[in-house]
Amino acid sequence: MASLELERQIAALHPASFAWALACTRWNAADAEEVLQSAYLSILEGRARFDGRSTFRTWLFAVVRNIAARARRRRWLESREPWRALLGASAPDPVEPVLAEERGARVRRALGTLPARQREVLDLVFFHEMTVEEAAEVMGVSIGTARTHYHRGKLRLLALLGTEDLP
């Protein structure tokens, strides 16, 4: 894909990619921006290549998800380095920043209690309007697995939101 065309497509998907990166980083805007930048870099450097086997959006979301997962793993490992414990330092606090918009914050808190895959599939299906099959592609799992996460996540989130005053 020509670099100008690539840039145009990425720019068009930037808001959706950022929303997805936020969902992958538990709504931490700084982490989401870092993840998105790393995703763009790996695309520019050719480490992530679009081969046309899926839609461009599905592929881009998969790249973002992989990079977010890698960043999460790296942070997890860093938080377990022995010298940190000796120095009494702690890993970056993943506490979600307090947001003015309370209702959205309540939903995000509810989503935060779900396992990552359930959260991801719900976000892809209900916010990004993907099919479960597309979500499975983004998540790198089989369709059956994605369906299981979708159903379990749906039930769990509905139960969590049951008492909430949501539309």
Added chain:
Amino acid sequence: MTPGDDEARLRAAMVEAHREDARRMPRFETTWDPVRRPRTQRATWRWAVLSTVALAAAVGGWLVARPKPTPAPWPVVGTRWVGPTDFLLETPDQITLRSLPTLAPRGFP
């Protein structure tokens, strides 16, 4: 509540969760430009290194493969070398010694 209602509710909940996204979203250029610029710089740096290596290889190859100049033959000198102190050997007797008189054959009167 029907499954359709549940899905509509979840969809609305997701929209609520993402309501603040646009406000927090960095501009595309803010995210894109810093990753594009280093790439250009890296490319320039890579080209500079490659050019230097290619130039060094070309010069090295030329030095190895260039036609060797044939060594100039020793000049044939037709003159006798005269040392700077040879004059010391020039003694008055030398002339005498070199010019011994020819002895007359025996019996010559």
